[in-house]
Amino acid sequence: MAETEEIKPVDSAAENLQQVLILLNKHKLVEELVHRQDMPRHDLVETLVHKQNLTELHHKLDQMHPADVAYILEALPRDQRLIVWDLVKAERDGEILLEVSDAVREMLIENMDRAELLAAAESLDTEEIADLAPDLPQDVVQDVLGSLDEQNRARLQSALSYDEETVGALMDFDMVMIRADITLEVVLRYLRRLGELPDHTDKLFVVDKNNALHGVLSINKLLVQDPDAVVGAMMETDVTVFHPEDDAASAAQAFERYDLVTAPVVDADNRLIGRISVDAVLDYIREESDSDMLSLAGLREEEDLFASVWKAAKNRWMWLGVNLVTAFIASRVIGVFEGSIEKLVALAALMPIVAGIGGNSGNQTGTLIVRALALGQITSNNARRLISKEFSISMLNGLVFGGVVGALAFFLYSNVHLGLVIWAAVALNLLLAAFVGIVIPLAMHKVGRDPAEGLSVLLTAITDSGGFFIFLGLATLFLV
């Protein structure tokens, strides 16, 4: 590969982690030697080896992208994490804090003093400070606000005022603005004077003296069109624009649909106030799918992989507690029918099947509804068709799977009536499941709540208690 010697592919994040771990382990080994031997005359040599390892580590960290340092911090146990954090150059603290997860950020910030935090915040852009601010002590935020010039203070204050789920929270202020009446040649000279363009600049924003947005000029056009052409003639005027109070999720969908790299954000008077870029969208999408996954699994928030047992346990209590309450309710439903179970103990063995299959089917329906709501595919025109489709499917599945369960029950207990009762119970519980799988997300959406949140827990609670009630109720009526 002689001809490839010029290019230096970046080390992968995993390779970096491996190298850091080796250095940390060497460091630890030396430390343990020092402690174990307790021989003062060896001190000097060991301190030197020790220092050499840390210097190598220091050097290694300096070469790494902040996101890679963040990744390594996430993967390290707390003691090693703090060693690495101390080795990171102070001026990079801010960038790295932006990249780590909330849980790790909280831990690192706890271990920094006020001066360090202030320095870290001041190394960042306004919109980056806004991302960090919720985790910073209140007095540090005040100090940072005091250190900014008027424009940036106003920007930071408005950025802090936007809800996390809005376009305002994703917005940055790195836009290049030009006028419509100049030529491309002038634009090219202007850019050259700027000396550096913001990351992800794929278009320039064409504004008038009131900052009102008139169009965008793509960099591609700027490069290929005649330099004597006027911006106003070359710019596009049918632009996807956002407002700071727009829903972040729909902005993300627009980026995906229209393959955007950046897009302008304007206020109610069409004045340009910022832009969104695809890297913020990518981070947003990842965080959303992450938090969906965590809440589905019953975790309250992101958890540091090496959080203390106590802290991690508390993170899991809320959903375990909810689960306990719903399980207790289901248990009381069964309690009502203890007399029937005593007479026909097969009911106890069969009842979890009715409950379980109802929960599964209800989650299928609920997930499809949540997804269709998220994509804006449910309108008043098609809702009724959708509902009747889901009920038909549940009816069909209820007959089929109820039939299978009924046959199994009959085979096991040689009791035709038991088989028929469980068949009916499965079919009815699947109808209940379809009903709650449709109604809960639609109702949550109607009142402006996230239809996915807690859906699975609520659904399963209803199909469990409902399944027990239907099955044991029918059995009490017809069997015992």
Place this chain on the structure above:
Amino acid sequence: MAETEEIKPVDSAAENLQQVLILLNKHKLVEELVHRQDMPRHDLVETLVHKQNLTELHHKLDQMHPADVAYILEALPRDQRLIVWDLVKAERDGEILLEVSDAVREMLIENMDRAELLAAAESLDTEEIADLAPDLPQDVVQDVLGSLDEQNRARLQSALSYDEETVGALMDFDMVMIRADITLEVVLRYLRRLGELPDHTDKLFVVDKNNALHGVLSINKLLVQDPDAVVGAMMETDVTVFHPEDDAASAAQAFERYDLVTAPVVDADNRLIGRISVDAVLDYIREESDSDMLSLAGLREEEDLFASVWKAAKNRWMWLGVNLVTAFIASRVIGVFEGSIEKLVALAALMPIVAGIGGNSGNQTGTLIVRALALGQITSNNARRLISKEFSISMLNGLVFGGVVGALAFFLYSNVHLGLVIWAAVALNLLLAAFVGIVIPLAMHKVGRDPAEGLSVLLTAITDSGGFFIFLGLATLFLV
């Protein structure tokens, strides 16, 4: 808003959908009138109104972005979907087919003849045809291959050969290549001669005559640096490069970490063979999180919102079937202890609590492990710490929640021993849950399978059967 008249914000997707629905409903109304009245002399007038509505709809659709047409097709019931699909200009069919979901694509392709499919495919780029090919009839794919020139045929064949989960499947061929020994001035002239740059061009790829990659020149640098500078001096050589067989998920992570817009793909000899752009990454991430969500809810694949009941029901059978099997096993576990339940019927009412809380806790552990594996945060160095942390949490939670359940059981049934047995059972089941929540994902990962797939079903199956067995077993030993 006088100063805003120049800019035309793009209609949002939802507004588009609303307008299309209104036109479709007008169309339907006229059709119904024609059918109902059966008055030949009115025919002419009605046909005219009818035509006018469709013309308006046609016009509306022509103005819309392919992704918006796709979105509308998704949200329409099948009959209306086909009306809209017929109105779409034939030359846009290909682009739109790329944007719709697999389920809707399948339905649309079923309703196209061979000539239409061929025309649609031929309007697309090579990598786009590769995305479409799995859904096309085999003979159409052969015809398309035959119609391509040699370079594109080779590209399509290699694109078709890559696994869906690799960088090769995300790659396109829209790259602009330059030599290292020319000046920026020459590059600028070259680009102007090209007349148009590929979408998302944020960097040019610097290659030698063997196509070996030597570096990349960012468009930003090209714009701001001295035009007399030589490319070789201005290009970056520490580049994030990918190979076509690399894992798509880790490429997506790299895009997120390093805020990339495009990145080169090279072969084993460092020859440039394509590029990845952020729009492909965004689509990939969305599809991944979507299919994770669907499979978690027990849906085999993406489902057309208006699929036929029969088709939709079949989509759900696999997981319902799996659920039935696991529920049946749990039921047999209970069956073994029917004698104990007959003697102490409270066991039947309490056993779902033990099973349920175990499932919840196991899913918490499993999700954290899956997430850490996906982020590459689990190494041989930290695995043991992680495992002991999870066991400690389960032990703590088992004592706390087991205690609560035990107290409730004692309170309800005034039976101290029952309270103690259920306390022990909850604690033991949480340990079992932690064990399987760790072992299953790690084992799946070790054998190269997706650790998330089916995890929740498998985990719940084990904690259900295990919970019943532990609780009823302990009760049989100590209570009855």
